[in-house]
Amino acid sequence: MKTLFLTLSLSLAPLSAPLAETLHFVTEEYAPFNYTKDGKITGIAVDQVEAIAKAAGIDYTLEIMPWARAFAMAENQPMHCVFTTGYNRERAERFVWVNPLLKDQMVLLKRKGEKYDGLTIVKARELRVGSQRGDFAVEALELIGFKDIDLASDIDITVRKLLSGRIDLMPTSIKTYEKMVKDGQPVEKAMMLAGQVYGIACHKDTPPDLIKSLQAELDKLIMSGEQDRIFTAYGLPPSTRTAENGAKK
Incomplete structure (x- = not known):
């Protein structure tokens, strides 16, 4: 029985392994989406990123730096994602995406x-x-x-x-x-x-399960009205709803 249990455990372990990896989110000082206040990184996009990462059970870090450096890290270093990033055709193939944190x-x-x-x-x-x-x-x-x-x-x-x-x-x-x-x-x-449309741009080698989990949680955040509540909490009107036509790619 112990042997059977160990075999099952080992066979199931790879399925959950990606979610156990640390994902590094990097961003810039750009209020009201991502900025430092009283020594804490906060903002409309930051609140969404932290909410969906926690809901997906993903271990993560969050760091703020000049935009050019943050963008380069996400493009060149595995397990790094940069936000709040404008999505366009040229960038589409350079990253894997979680969209939309906002449409503006x-x-x-x-x-x-x-x-x-x-x-x-x-x-x-x-x-x-x-x-x-x-x-x-x-x-x-x-x-x-x-x-x-x-x-x-x-x-x-x-x-x-x-x-x-x-x-x-x-x-x-x-x-x-x-x-x-x-x-x-x-x-x-x-x-x-x-x-x-702006979202999270992640290194192309980011495990698909991580991206899928983040996108699913962002879709829930939007459809539940929580994204609207976050915008309102910062004194701004909500984004145009894009869950149906912009959240999935």
């Missing part, structure tokens, strides 16, 4: 009171635009013809450049813009850009 629209911001009458993409390309190194927004701007984008290591530096007049425009999500206004930052919308 992009916006070009200007200093409050600055006049750019009748601003179009063509006119905006003639202005000084800044963003963060490795950020999805850089790729989005380059695809529509922007060149010589002023790159910083994080969003706080980009905002300071905008407010000091070193750049004229900066791209961000509409929800980040709303948070900036709420916090009293003197910025305004210059023009709207296309919408975007």
